Amino acid sequence: MTCQSSFESCPSEIFFEVWDYLSYRDVYRSFSNLNQHFKLMLASYNNVPARITSYQDVDVAALEFFSSRITRLSTSFRYFTGLSSLSSLRSLRIVDKPLSYSHYYSFRFLVNLEHICIVQTAQWNNKYLLRLSDDVMSNYFPRLRLCQIGEVTRTFHSLWQPLLYLRSLTISTKDPNIYHQILYYCPSLTRLKLTIDFLTRPTSLEYSQHLSLRKFELCLILRSISICQILGYLLTPLPNLTHMTVHGPEHHSKQLDIHLLRHLLRKHVSKLEQFHLQMLVDKTLALKLRNEDYRIHPLFRRMIIDQKTSHLSLAKITLSTS
Structure with a gap:
C-alpha cells in the first residue's frame, strides 16, 4: 500500500497557488x-x-511541456524565439531596449491575447513596433482588452477594424489626426493614455462623440501649438470624461490661459470629477498667477507654483481639483 505524505495530500489548488509564484522552469524541474501523483497534478496545472x-x-x-498552458509571459530577453509555441497566451509583456526587436516578434x-504591454526606452522610430501597432488596430487580436504599445501611425495600406473589446490603451503619435481615428475604432475605451508630439495643427476637425471614455492621461510634447488649443481639440468628443491628467512639456515652457482652460473644461467635460495639470511656464506668468484672486478660478481648488526649477527663467505650475 502506498502512503501519501501530508505534503502530497494537500489540495491541488494550494500547489497551483504556490507554483504561480515560482518560475515555470523550477516548477517543472522540481x-x-x-512521482505519478505530481505528474498528474502538473498535467492539470x-x-x-x-x-x-x-x-x-x-x-x-x-517550455514544451507547458507550452499549450502558458497564458502569461513577461520577457526582457531579446533572443527568446519561442512565442510561436505559446498558442494559449493571453497576457504578453515585453521589456526591451530600443531597436532590439526583430522579425521573430x-x-x-x-x-487569444487579451493584454499586450510593450515597455521601451525609445518612444519613436521602431519599425517593428509600428508593425505591431498596425496589427493591433487591424484587429489581429480580437479578444484584446488592454494594450500598451509604441507609436501609432496609419498609411493607406492599413486595414483598421473596430476593436470592440479594447478597454485600456496606451499609445504615442505624431499625427494629430490619429486621435479621432483611435476613438472611432475603439468605441469601448474607458481609459486612454496618449503621448503626442504634434508639430502641426489637425487638418480635420470632424469628430463623433465617444461616450465610453472616463479616464484620460495626456503627455504633451508640443512646440508650436498652445496647450488650450490642443485641449479644445482633444476634449470636444468626450462628454462623459470624469478623470483627466495632463503632463506638459518637460524641457520648454508653454503659455497657459487659466480662464480659457476653465472655460474649455466646463464646456466640453462638464462631468469631470478630477483634474490635474503640471507644466513649465515663464516665471513672469507664474508671478501673475500667484498674485491673482483664487475666487476667479473656483474649478481649481489647488494651485502650486514651484519657482525652484533647473531652468532659471521658468517655474513649474500644478493645477488640481483636489
Missing part, C-alpha cells in the same frame, strides 16, 4: 520526476505564468 529575462530562464523541456498567431 516536481516532474517526483493551467494558466501557467512564465518570466524570461536571460538565457538561463529558457528551458526547452519545460511577430504576434499575429497569438489570437
